[in-house]
């Protein structure tokens with residue numbers, strides 16, 4: 001705990017804060033205070049101030065927008081889960097109602113993704129940080145526009161292949177949402193907390209693994225016959241065996257495993273986002 005706290009500000013030989021640092025609760029100068037103690041004026045835990053010591057130099061309008069975007073993400077994700085969980089556990093009859101709840105949640109979540117990918121004016125316009133935000137937004141816009149065109153053109157005589165357009169648009173939009181999430185994680189990593197980077201990295205790895213599993217599953221379901229005959233033709237016996245094994249696992253034994261993993265990750269994301277929005281609000285306070 002003290003290691004991470006001391007990394008963000010200078011400490012003197014006695015381990016007390018050795019620079020001017022306004023308490024995020026009341027603005028009191030915490031110089032000479034114990035980095036693990038509480039503010040002598042308002043009682044706010046000093047680590048809370050230390051966690052956002054660097055984030056507080058960011059543009060306050062940008063911080064407000066990020067906090068607002070984070071709020072939309074929290075409410076949107078919670079609403080999606082509210083509709084999704086009863087649909088998953090018990091096949092309740094009001095499916096239309098639940099679908100509407102999920103749709104409202106998804107739109108709210110998307111608004112959050114757009115707000116949170118606002119460029120940080122404190123970074124160079126062409127920094128990797130801001131480019132990631134632009135790419136995520138572009139992918140989300142292409143996804144939304146493509147889906148709307150597919151819905152509008154949905155007629156049997158339509159000259160557009162609406163089904164393919166809808167599927168590819170949804171994929172591009174999903175990649176954009178992942179980009180927005182990656183951008184959010186980059187902001188979260190500016191909070192100076194000793195354990196947080198490990199949590200974020202762990203989350204990122206499990207999420208990547210889940211998506212990889214999902215991709216492998218859809219490729220196997222679509223092209224298993226072709227892959228299998230190709231492997232036979234090339235005489236790749238061992239590889240063919242593992243291909244069969246993977247297909248059996250993902251197609252017959254645990255077809256919904258990647259979706260369950262995604263659901264668990266979505267539930268775990270919720271407290272992480274709440275924690276993050278509190279930190280951004282702390283950083284944006286003007287005292």
Ligand SMILES: [Zn+2]
Nearest residue numbers: 023026039042
């Ligand atoms: Zn205070």
